[in-house]
Amino acid sequence: METSNLTLLLLYLAIPSLLISAVQQILSWRKKTALVGSSGSKAKFPGPRQFPIVGRIHDLPRFSLWLKFKEWADEFGPIYTTSVPDATFVIISDEKIAEELLVKRGHIYSGRPQIRSLIGHKEGVVYSALMDRHDTWKSQRKWAHAAMAAAYKHHFYGHVESEMRRFLVVLLFDPDRFLDHTREYCGRVMSRLAWDDATQGRLNGESADKTLHCMSVSGPITNTMTPLWSLPASINPWYKYEVKREAELRQWWLGLFRKAKERMRKGELPSDTWAYRYFEQMVQNTAPSMPATARAPGPDVKNAEKSPSTAAKEEAYEKKDALDQPEKDETFASCMIGFLNLVGVVTISGPLKFFQMAMALHPEWQHKAQAEIDEVCGDRMPTMQDFEKLPILRACLKETVRWRSGVPLGVPHQAERDDEFRGVKIKKGTIVLACEWTLNRNPQKYPDPETYNPARYLDPSYPTFQAPLTRYPNFREGSSMHSFGWGRRTCLGQNIVDDEMFVFGAALLWAFDVTPKTCPVTGKEVPIDTQKTNSHVILEPVDFQLGYKVREGKKELIMEGGKGFFGKV
Structure with a gap:
């Protein structure tokens, strides 16, 4: 009864906003009509x-x-x-x-x-990909582009392969929670790249999911019934929730940023992190900060190019001074790194889950990819070094993103x-x-578009085929790259998507056979609804079950690879 009364009250309070919106719309139509009448253009x-x-x-x-x-x-x-x-x-x-x-x-x-349900996102500084084009967006995007490119040169410092070894062990002992493990895997990779703190991986994934919910049509009703957002803050539950959620997100990112800064001062922060890159630029007085903010020249720090892990202790005081900055610049930088980290989770987790689904539903392609992997890799887990020799696996990944796009609306x-x-x-x-x-369902470019068919990228008779197969297909270049957006707002993450999906897909099929789940009572396969998703602006499939059977001779190899994480597993 109380819930019904609250809903009714909210609707009544929204009526004035709806009326104002209606009046504005009518006036807009009248203006348009007048313009059409004067110009003659219809x-x-x-x-x-x-x-x-x-x-x-x-x-x-x-x-x-x-x-x-x-x-x-x-x-x-x-x-x-x-x-x-x-x-x-x-x-x-x-x-x-x-x-x-x-x-x-x-x-x-x-x-x-x-x-509507994200507060001030167009102005900045929290959500770089959702800002308008202004100085804050340009500064953050330029820095993120350079940081991602530098990491790609080193194939993300082996973090992708390292976290995959851990994932295989986790999946071996707890296969039923593969959906959670997949998202945490993505979160751990990005958390290591951002701050050298993989323990944030699970929270990273959960935070990304909450943020996506708030920016999606399927999220708060205020994203579609926008007049409801105009309710007074004191009785607006959507506004109250968002204020609290964003404050917690900012504080989390800022805390990780400051923790990394203290490690930098002590010479303990690895140089293969984005936080290190930013702090090193601060020492050199080249780090971006809040636009239109006066920035005093930094001290001339000797040996600024040297890694802090090997720098002499006598430099510590100078570096400490060089890393001091106003809180608004800390917020700017922590959100820049934090959002880059968040996007790296949400754009990869969904496609990896869809890939596992596709392999279970299309065993003929799973077996082709496994035969290729076995021939190339034998008893060792695949790495990025095997990229050129595994075109079937890459075609399966590429077709997964076409078949079940992670961003179906664009x-x-x-x-x-x-x-x-x-x-x-x-x-x-x-x-x-x-x-x-x-x-992705244009029949001229993708014949029989509803069918999962990796041959589109392997057979020269298909419009999407590209040679040589040592290079194509991939997620960095070539056909079907519209999945990453368009023009000046193209996603910056093609390279990490390419590396992370390749290593994940190859290592998973090297270690396991993926099948539909079998019901222990009936002995029948549990149906998989390939359209059931969270319906966020960036998708993840939900509520489906799979079976994982470790492949012959791989259990000991999986456990050996996980020793660095779990000791003698």
């Missing part, structure tokens, strides 16, 4: 019929929205429009159109739309000024989506 994109005030919000599902967008693309063509209260969308399902708008006109379509772009395309006016603020789910 060109518009096709799309479903739009209703007054609400647009099409009544039949846009909060879960699996990409399926509706695919349905409309089949009906209205490769570019169409729809709307919800306070937002107009242009939906694209053709690569050439997406390239024209989001790449060639990237100077216009590189803004980010407002996510990441939204926003027009930063008025534009025109094919005679149609696109107003500033319009949200442009290149729907990844639909792009």
